[in-house]
Amino acid sequence: MSSPLKICFNKECKELKSERPKKGWPLRNGELAELCDRCGSIYDEGRFCDTFHLNASGWRCCETCGKRVHCGCIISINTFTLLDAGGIECMTCARKNVVPLPNPSWPPLFYQTPLPDRLKDLSVKNWTQLAGSGPVPWRQAPSLFNSPINQPELHQRVPYDVDLSSGIDRLNVAERLSTSSLEKKKIEDFSERLMNGTLKGGSRNTLENGNAGIKCEEQPSSCRNKAQLSSSLKDEPSTPHFGLAVPYACPNEMNGQIGVSGTHLRPALQPPLAKQFHGNVHNGVDSSGEPQIRNGRPRVEARGRNQLLPRYWPRFTDQDLQHISGDSNSVITPLFEKMLSASDAGRIGRLVLPKKCAEAYFPPISQPEGLPLKVQDSKGKEWIFQFRFWPNNNSRMYVLEGVTPCIQNMQLQAGDIVTFSRLEPEGKLVMGFRKASSTPASDQDNEAHKTHMGYSTNGDADLADPSAWAKVDKSGYIATEAIGVKSSSSRKRKNTTLGSKSKRLKLESEDLIELKLTWEEAQGLLRPPPNHVPSVVVIEGYEFEEYEDAPILGKPTIFTTDNMGEKIQWVQCEDCLKWRKLPANALLPSKWTCSDNSGDPERSLCSAAQELKAEQLEDLLAPCNSAASKKLKGAKQEPDNLEALEGLDTLANLAILGEGEALPSSSQATTKHPRHRPGCSCIVCIQPPSGKGPKHKQTCECNVCLTVKRRFQTLMLRREKKQSEKEETSRKKQQPQKLIMPDKSGDDDPVPCSKTENSSPNQKKVVSEGSDDDSNRIKSSASPFKGQIDLNIQPEREEELSPGSDSGNVARLIQDATERYLRQQRLSSSGSNSNSAINQALLGGGTGEQQINNSIILDSSHQDPDEDHPSTLSIKTSASVSATG
DNA sequence: TCCCCGCATGGTC
DNA sequence: CGACCATGCGGGG
Incomplete structure (x- = not known):
C-alpha cells in the first residue's frame, strides 16, 4: 500500500x-496505514490513541x-468490546466476563475486501465516530476473532491503545494475554528503536532497565482463568514486565524491521495460523475456551507466527501444552520452536535464536x-540464559548463551x-x-520425563553423583545458572571432572556412550535410597518410580526368581x-564386589x-542382549556401512531418550533443518533417516564425512592396538574387535552377535557398571529412532562430530572402557574359567564391549526407524560397557 | 596454551 | 539482492 502521499497517514x-x-x-482497502x-x-506500542487521540472524542x-478506553477509532478497535446493553468494556473485563468477543475485527474483513481509497480516510475519523457511538453489535461478529485464520490477520496492534503509563490498562486483554512479557520486551525494543528514532519513550527506558515493570495489573487477576497474560516474565529480574501487551509478536518486526519492511507483517499471516494453532493454543489447557486465549494469545502468537517463518512455528500439541503448564492454571502460549543446529547443541553453549522470534517474544534488548x-x-x-545479540550485517543475531x-x-x-512458550x-x-524422533504431537513433557527417567542425563561421573542426578531429575530442582556463569550444575560437574573443556566433553561423552535400555531396565538401574518409598508415576504406559530424594544409581543387576520362588x-x-x-x-553400591556379599x-x-553356571547366566542375560543383538544384526545387514557411519554422528545427535516412538520417515522430516533440502549433507541432514534422501556418499569428502572417517580410523587404530595387546594376554577368539568400521561391520562383525545375543547382557551390565569409573557410562539419550539405535554408540563418536570439538573425552572414555574390558578379559582368562564363559557371553567374545559398541554403531539400522524399541530407551552407555573391569 | 567471546563469513532462503 | 543464520575464525584473557 504505498500510498502516493509521502506524508504520514496520521x-x-x-x-x-x-x-x-x-x-x-488496516485500512478498508486492505492496506495498512503507512x-x-x-x-x-507509537502505533506499534499501542499508544497511538493516547498520543494522538487523547483529546478526541x-x-x-x-x-x-x-478504565478509559478510546473507542473512537479504528486503532483501538480491539481494545474494547461493545456491550449488548450499551457501553463498552475493556477487553480485560470482557474476558473476565467470558464474553470475550472483541470488537468485530472489521479490519480483517476489510482487510480482505479492498475498498476505494477514499475509504481510507474513514479509518481514523469514521471509526472514531463509530466508537463514540453506542454499543455496536460487534459481539455478534466475534467469529472473526476466533477464527484462527483471521486472527493472524487481525492486527493486534490495534488493540493497544494504551499508553505505557496509563494506557496499559487499556491494552486489550487479549492482547495482553497473548503477549507475554517477552513480547512486552519486544515492545520495549520497539521503544528502544523508537527512542532512537522518534519515540518519546521514557517509559521504554524504564522498561528496558528492567523496571519497567509496567504490568497490567488487571490482566492477571481478572482476566482469565487460566489464560492470562503472562504479564511479565517474572523470571528475570531484569526482564521488565511490560504492561503493554505487545500487540502480537510482531512488534518487533514491526519495529525493528518495520522500518525496513512493513510488508511481511500482514502477508504472512494466514496460512500458518490455522494449522498451527489449533493444536497449540487451544489445547486442553485453554480448553477453557477462553476466548481470550483465542483472541488474545492465539492471535498474538498467531501473528507472531505469521510473521515467523513456518519453520519456527510452534507445533505443540495440546498435551505438550498441558504438560508444560502442568496442573497449574497457567496457560501456555506457544511461541516458537527451533530445531537445534549442530552449533546450538554444541558445547559452545549458544543457541541462535531466530531473529524474529527473539524480537517478538523475548525482551527487547538494546x-x-x-x-x-x-x-x-x-x-x-x-x-x-543470557539473551543477547551480536551485530551482524547491520542486523542482529540473537543468541541464548549458557544453554x-x-x-x-x-x-x-x-x-x-x-x-x-510462555506461561x-x-x-x-x-x-x-x-x-x-518424536512426533510433533508427542508430548514433550512425557518425553522429557522419559528422557530423564530413563537415564541419567549425564554419562559423566556427574551422574555418579546421586545428588547431582537427583537434581537433574527432580522437578523441583532448579538448575539455575547464572547466565554469565556457564557452569551450570551439570557443567560444573563436568568441569570438575573434565576441566575447562568440560562442556564439550560432557556432550560428547554423553553422546558417546549410549545404551539402550528398556524403561524397565532403566528403572532397574535406579534404586531408591533405603527406607524410601517411591511413588509410581506412569508415563506413557511405563511405570516409573519417583523418589523424593535422588534415586541411587545402583549396580546393575539381573532380577529373577530362584527355585524357591523368591x-x-x-x-x-x-x-x-x-555373579x-x-x-x-539388596541395595548395591555402584561397585560391587564379592566382599560386599x-x-x-x-x-x-x-x-x-x-x-x-555360564549357561544359566547366559540365559539370564540373554533377554537383555536381544535388543542389542538385533541392533547389531541390523547393522551388519546394513549394506552401506559407510553411510551408516556417516550418519552416525548425526544419529548420535539425534539420539533421543528412548522414546518409544519411531522416528521413521516422518521423523526424518523433523530432523532436518527446515532449510535443508534433501541431499543436504550438513550435519543435521546427514542423518540417515531411513535412507531417505541422498546422504553422504562414501566418497563424500565433506567435513563431516572426513571427520567421521578420520575419527573412525583413529578409533580403530586405537582399538586394534589395545586389542592386539589384549589378545596376547587373553584368548582372543577372532579378529580383534574390529572397530566397527561401517564397512567392515557389514561382514564379520566383530561383535559376537551371532552368539552374542545372549552375551549382550553385557550391555546391561555395562550400563550399570559404568557407574563407577565411567562417569559417562550411562548416557541416556533417547534416540530418535527407537529401535534403531545406537548409531550414537559408535565408537567414533568418541571423536565424533565437529572436527573442532575435541573428542578427547570420549576417546578417553572409550579407552577406559577398553582397558577395563581388557582387564576383564585377562582376569577371565587367567582367573576363574567359570567366569570366562560369562565374560565372553557378556563381552561377546573376546571383542568385548567394543564390539558391542561398534556393532551398535554400525547399526545403520537407525535408518530404520524405530523398529524395535518402542519402549526402549536408548541409553548410551559409555564405553564402560565392559566396565566391570 | 587454551578457551571463550565477539565478529565475520558464507550458504540458504 | 537482502536478510537470516549456522558456523568459522581470530583476538584477548
Whole structure:
C-alpha cells in the first residue's frame, strides 16, 4: 500500500514517511496505514490513541472497571468490546466476563475486501465516530476473532491503545494475554528503536532497565482463568514486565524491521495460523475456551507466527501444552520452536535464536550484552540464559548463551527441537523440546520425563553423583545458572571432572556412550535410597518410580526368581566378574564386589566359585542382549556401512531418550533443518533417516564425512592396538574387535552377535557398571529412532562430530572402557574359567564391549526407524560397557 | 596454551 | 539482492 502521499497517514502528524513507512492499522482497502517512523512506533506500542487521540472524542469508560478506553477509532478497535446493553468494556473485563468477543475485527474483513481509497480516510475519523457511538453489535461478529485464520490477520496492534503509563490498562486483554512479557520486551525494543528514532519513550527506558515493570495489573487477576497474560516474565529480574501487551509478536518486526519492511507483517499471516494453532493454543489447557486465549494469545502468537517463518512455528500439541503448564492454571502460549543446529547443541553453549522470534517474544534488548533470561523447562526447572545479540550485517543475531547445561539436561542434540512458550499468567518463558524422533504431537513433557527417567542425563561421573542426578531429575530442582556463569550444575560437574573443556566433553561423552535400555531396565538401574518409598508415576504406559530424594544409581543387576520362588538378583563382582546371588531388595553400591556379599559368607570372596553356571547366566542375560543383538544384526545387514557411519554422528545427535516412538520417515522430516533440502549433507541432514534422501556418499569428502572417517580410523587404530595387546594376554577368539568400521561391520562383525545375543547382557551390565569409573557410562539419550539405535554408540563418536570439538573425552572414555574390558578379559582368562564363559557371553567374545559398541554403531539400522524399541530407551552407555573391569 | 567471546563469513532462503 | 543464520575464525584473557 504505498500510498502516493509521502506524508504520514496520521493526519495529526504529517511528517514525512520514510521510504519504508511503518505499517499502521488496516485500512478498508486492505492496506495498512503507512505511518512515519514515529507514529508507526507509537502505533506499534499501542499508544497511538493516547498520543494522538487523547483529546478526541470517543473515550469511554469500561462499564466494569471504569478504565478509559478510546473507542473512537479504528486503532483501538480491539481494545474494547461493545456491550449488548450499551457501553463498552475493556477487553480485560470482557474476558473476565467470558464474553470475550472483541470488537468485530472489521479490519480483517476489510482487510480482505479492498475498498476505494477514499475509504481510507474513514479509518481514523469514521471509526472514531463509530466508537463514540453506542454499543455496536460487534459481539455478534466475534467469529472473526476466533477464527484462527483471521486472527493472524487481525492486527493486534490495534488493540493497544494504551499508553505505557496509563494506557496499559487499556491494552486489550487479549492482547495482553497473548503477549507475554517477552513480547512486552519486544515492545520495549520497539521503544528502544523508537527512542532512537522518534519515540518519546521514557517509559521504554524504564522498561528496558528492567523496571519497567509496567504490568497490567488487571490482566492477571481478572482476566482469565487460566489464560492470562503472562504479564511479565517474572523470571528475570531484569526482564521488565511490560504492561503493554505487545500487540502480537510482531512488534518487533514491526519495529525493528518495520522500518525496513512493513510488508511481511500482514502477508504472512494466514496460512500458518490455522494449522498451527489449533493444536497449540487451544489445547486442553485453554480448553477453557477462553476466548481470550483465542483472541488474545492465539492471535498474538498467531501473528507472531505469521510473521515467523513456518519453520519456527510452534507445533505443540495440546498435551505438550498441558504438560508444560502442568496442573497449574497457567496457560501456555506457544511461541516458537527451533530445531537445534549442530552449533546450538554444541558445547559452545549458544543457541541462535531466530531473529524474529527473539524480537517478538523475548525482551527487547538494546545492548549486545543483553539480559539474563529465566526460562523454565517443562519440568519446572529454571534456567537462566543470557539473551543477547551480536551485530551482524547491520542486523542482529540473537543468541541464548549458557544453554549447554539445559540442553544437556534435556539430552538434546542437533536435530532436536526446542520449543519456547510462555506461561501466561506468570509470563514465564517455558522451554520444551521434542526429540527429533518424536512426533510433533508427542508430548514433550512425557518425553522429557522419559528422557530423564530413563537415564541419567549425564554419562559423566556427574551422574555418579546421586545428588547431582537427583537434581537433574527432580522437578523441583532448579538448575539455575547464572547466565554469565556457564557452569551450570551439570557443567560444573563436568568441569570438575573434565576441566575447562568440560562442556564439550560432557556432550560428547554423553553422546558417546549410549545404551539402550528398556524403561524397565532403566528403572532397574535406579534404586531408591533405603527406607524410601517411591511413588509410581506412569508415563506413557511405563511405570516409573519417583523418589523424593535422588534415586541411587545402583549396580546393575539381573532380577529373577530362584527355585524357591523368591525374588533375587544377580550381581557381578567388579573384581572377579563372578555373579553372585543377592536378595532382590539388596541395595548395591555402584561397585560391587564379592566382599560386599555379606549375606552369603561362602561367596564373599572372589575365590569362591560362582553359583551360576555360564549357561544359566547366559540365559539370564540373554533377554537383555536381544535388543542389542538385533541392533547389531541390523547393522551388519546394513549394506552401506559407510553411510551408516556417516550418519552416525548425526544419529548420535539425534539420539533421543528412548522414546518409544519411531522416528521413521516422518521423523526424518523433523530432523532436518527446515532449510535443508534433501541431499543436504550438513550435519543435521546427514542423518540417515531411513535412507531417505541422498546422504553422504562414501566418497563424500565433506567435513563431516572426513571427520567421521578420520575419527573412525583413529578409533580403530586405537582399538586394534589395545586389542592386539589384549589378545596376547587373553584368548582372543577372532579378529580383534574390529572397530566397527561401517564397512567392515557389514561382514564379520566383530561383535559376537551371532552368539552374542545372549552375551549382550553385557550391555546391561555395562550400563550399570559404568557407574563407577565411567562417569559417562550411562548416557541416556533417547534416540530418535527407537529401535534403531545406537548409531550414537559408535565408537567414533568418541571423536565424533565437529572436527573442532575435541573428542578427547570420549576417546578417553572409550579407552577406559577398553582397558577395563581388557582387564576383564585377562582376569577371565587367567582367573576363574567359570567366569570366562560369562565374560565372553557378556563381552561377546573376546571383542568385548567394543564390539558391542561398534556393532551398535554400525547399526545403520537407525535408518530404520524405530523398529524395535518402542519402549526402549536408548541409553548410551559409555564405553564402560565392559566396565566391570 | 587454551578457551571463550565477539565478529565475520558464507550458504540458504 | 537482502536478510537470516549456522558456523568459522581470530583476538584477548
